[in-house]
Amino acid sequence: MSAEKDPKEALLEAALAHVPFDGWNEVTFRAAVEESHVEPALARALCPRGALDLAIAFHKRGDAVMVQRLNDADLNEMRFRDKIAAAVRFRLEAVDDKELVRRGTTLFSLPQHAADGAKAIWDTADLIWRTLGDTSDDFNWYTKRMTLSGVYGSTVLYWLGDDSPDHARTWEFLDRRIENVMQFEKVKAQVRQNPLFKPFLAGPNWALGKVKPPSATSRTDMPGHYAGDRQE
Structure with missing residues (x-):
């Protein structure tokens, strides 16, 4: 391995040739260590969970x-x-080989890795919103990412089975999912604006307004914070 090359990138590059055949597993990880010439101790330090950490690096x-x-x-x-x-289309087009994602979907469907898979999807949704300039600072920060995570996750599954030219059916599916979300948001807005519902929503809206997105200065092991939290 050349001194200039990032060792984790070298491990990932070496692993990609094995994933379609062996999956994101220990067999692939050991082959990647051998072929990348990264010292085994360093490889394990960089990827303590082996191929799982490489799968996450591939997603990132x-x-x-x-x-x-x-x-x-x-x-x-x-x-x-x-x-x-x-944004969703760009994310899918970033993948050269569907089998790498298919194998990753299998890995993250295992109960012990489901949380890592959910976090990877959430992080993608968060990146999309932030790159497009989202400035929400209340409960909407969470609902936007939750909704987009659902759209992205379902689109990935559809895309994996799509063999239409240029994935035309996938983009149609994506448009339908986004249209469903837009219709739902329209109904939400109508409910909020209806004077009959305002008295019933005042309490919940006040409480949800106190929920804030994660702060750069808050604890890194918690997903967010409540505006009424005591500040040290």
Whole structure:
């Protein structure tokens, strides 16, 4: 391994050739260590959970490609829903081999790794919103990411089984999912604006308004904070 190459990147590159055949597992990890010439002790220090950590690194690599494409694209004339659709499409197009994602889906479907898979999807949704300029600072921060995580996750599963030219059916499926979300948001807005419901929603809205997104200065092991929390 050259001194200039990041050892974790070298491990990931070596692993990718084995994943379609062996999956994200210990067999792949050991092969990656041998072929990348990364010292075994260093490899285990960088990836204490072996191939699982490489699978997460692979997912983050795709996220980085998506963000770069979003930053380079001219989205000014797009409707916001179309910007979201473009972001999801960019994320899927960042993958050269579906089998790498299919094997990852199998890995993250295991009970012991489900939390890592959910976090990876959540992080992708968060990156999309932040890159597109989301400034929400209340409970909407969570609902936006929760909704987009659902759209992204379902679209990935559809895409894995799509053999249509240029994945045309996947993009149609994505548009339908986003349309469902837009309809739901429209109903929510109508309920909030209805004077008959305002007395019943005043309490919940006040409480939800106190829920804030994660802060750069807050604990890193907690998902967010409550505005009424005591500040040290």
